[in-house]
Amino acid sequence: MRDATPTRIVGTPALRKEGFGKVTGGARYIDDIVLLGMWHGATVRSSIARGAIKDIRFGAGINWDEFVIVTAKDIPGANCIPLIVDNDQPVLADARVNHPEEPVVLLAHPDKARLHEAVEAVEIDYDPLPAVFTIEESERQQTIVWGEDNVIKRFLVEKGDVDSAWQHAAHIVSGEYRTGAQEQLYIENNGVIAEWSDADGLIIRGSMQCPYYVHKALLRVFDLPAEKVRVIQAETGGAFGGKEDYPSLIAAHAGLLALKAGRPVKIIYDREEDLAATTKRHPSRTRYRTAVDKDGHLLAMDIQVDLDGGAYATVSPTVLSRATIHSAGPYLCENIRVRSHAWATNVPPHGAFRGFGSPQTIFGIERHMDQIAKAVGISPEEVRRRNFLAQGNATATGQLIRDPIDLRGMMDRALKVSDYHAKRARFARENATSSAIKHGMGIASFMHGAGFTGSGERYLNSLVGLEADASGHLTVLVSSTEFGQGTNTMLSQVVAEALGLSCEDVSIAQPDTNRVPNSGPTVASRTTMIVGRLVHDAALALAGILREKNLLSEEFSADEFRAACAAYTAQFGALRSEARYQPPKDIFWDDAKYQGDAYPAFAWAVYVAEVAVDTRTYAAEVVNFYTVQEVGRVMNPVLAAGQIEGGVAQGVGYALYEKVVWKDGRMSNNQMTNYIIPTAADVPNIEVYFxxxxxxxxxxxxxxLGELPHDGPAPAILNAIQDAAGISFTSIPLLPEDIFLRMAEAPEPECLEIVGSAKGPQ
Amino acid sequence: MSAAKIQLSEIRFKVNGVERSATVPPMKRLLDVLREDLALTGVKEGCGEGECGSCSVLLDGVLVNSCLVPALQASGCEVLTVEGLATNGALAHIQRTFLELGGTQCGICTPGMMLAAESLLRKNPHPDLDAIREGLAGNLCRCTGYMRIIDAVKHAIEEPILTADLAPEETVHK
Known part of the structure; x- marks a missing residue:
């Protein structure tokens, strides 16, 4: 740890860099862009979950000569979007389909209005095959839909000796917890425009997080050299992980149509298509069997994590990895075993969504900690306090916590700012006499690893660039994208701070693979810590170049910097610096044993939810939500607080509103009318403390810090509901009908079903 | 097959203070007329069914989802879109508070959200917290959690913005 260096610009609420365009309507999102001679594209998708394609027929009543039609046969290169697993998701289904809404045929036409009926007129005949739709059906392995055993990926993490710890336990607490799929629901639907020319190759503009993921995918699909594919990010209206991998598929589709049509083609999904076809958060089932001593100290944790991966691997291996590593929570336990599986099912592939596996397992561990507290007879805050990781402790993967860590102080602060003790006492009194509305308080304490897991950052090998012109104006060259989080502003602050300039002296280049180096994908809470650090290093390197030529002294003013840039460019031409990721020397990760330093750093948090449960309507409402988090230095307090508040609101939705209803592997409520996210009238008062x-x-x-705030709200809210209503709910989303069903049952003896139960991993 | 011949109508209306016309199918969505025929792409489509509010505009001063309004209905009306909020390049007060207080993140809901705020403040110049929440409840935002949008509307009530209000709750330095 180092001291907080005094700063001029870092830590101030610098204005959002691209904000002017966003408040004036001038910002150009992909659907706002029209190219000359552009056609529109649409996708014909599978109507069944699994089967062999027998025939594709183009029905009567449509003049098909007006349309460009693309099938798998038109793909010049590999029919595959390679991400982690090779030969994974096809660009277009060929012989068979493996999930509903799988792309099979593409159509393009100059008139967007004509595409709908044409899509309807394409008839696909299938020989249906048996399909599986849930973790349970997949793990039964009666129908094999992936490899030999339906397992897309498995991990085993072992610390200490779990099996010998049970005999020393004063209490053995077991529990099973479930989370549903969740849609990212960026307000801007997915969209891409593709252009093809023999001279330049393929040019893609689109709404996306990771231009170089799209670039890599298209090289294989079109069998082109790197310089013949150019990918440009348009202003992107929200992503949250939902535009991490899927845009590669849409870009391939638009590209295939553009290649065959010989003109630009735009594909914009409407909301129903976006909801039905694109990725969601992995549904999960976590099982905990824990041994604790009489004081509530964790002696052993046997954890089983199961995710529903959907029909193709896509990002499931890495989602499972993060879920696995976060499953033991921010607690010290000498004996831990985590066995985890991502199971294949015949639903559209589940993908990245803020938190990336952690919200699922943190829901499990944080609900479970409250059950341990009940079994031992201590308070929820006390059971956490007694088990918190401290400096020098080792995590589940054996990662030594080297940095100072203040979970106990954060717990104190969270309890204080939420007035936890006074409210909890008052609610206990009032709940005993009030039959209508019951109030409760719930806690979650948790962490989120920043950056790619394990060796990930080494493989990414990120590169950033920085250019200065003769006037001393700087342009940051990164593939890191802005989609609302504040990337542009944060990077401007870093450069301005490092070189003694103001944010107005810094521009961020539009992410364009012809112009910016590969600074890695914009995911995994890595942009500020990893890319921000590289941009900082590039800024120092740029000053170093000027000093080498004796144009700049150690200390310099903004004017001296500008004069140096003018002198350099006049004498030597372009002024540009770079910085490449250097793995920290003291960080070690063993991919085979899944042991070591999983992340360079963790953000830590303690959240408190205050809820009201109406026993007449069975609605649970979050009244207040208090967040205390330690995220290292806060770069921009307005943007940082905005990230926390936005993540909490998504977490409230995850817990209480957002239910994907599945029918034979297809989302049946694929409209905003019936997939409900919180409105301004639904969100609690959210308080943010750093x-x-x-x-x-x-x-x-x-x-x-971007993903952290989605991890804690759901368990904090369900813990608060248990405090209010005396019922331990173990599954989200928790809708009024779910509360009704349990309240209508006879009251249960608390914890009896979980303490000493034989349920759990065996 | 050729599409059935659709009768076109000329729609005349005042958009952002300027007389405009468009010759379009009468049932074409006002959203599409604004975006495609008048190039006012600040009006956004999020759901196409009146749920998300991204396409909100003021039609004769009334907040509407332009995806649900046929062009014919806008004939002879005054329409205000996000492009009409600023005057001569100077941001309107509500635009400034959204920008300065963190009321915009990805920006896709922002035009509609600011028009919802404008509509609210025209009807009720001093709304309390509940009225603000209620007034914005027809417009979905997935980024902000609404806290800073609510702040932006609160601060649009009074001038000037104090920079001290820009920061969130206190931060402890350790």
Missing amino acids: EEMPCEHGPYGAKG
């Missing part, structure tokens, strides 16, 4: 403990890995001590 602790700053600068971290050596990020610029000016920053760590990642």
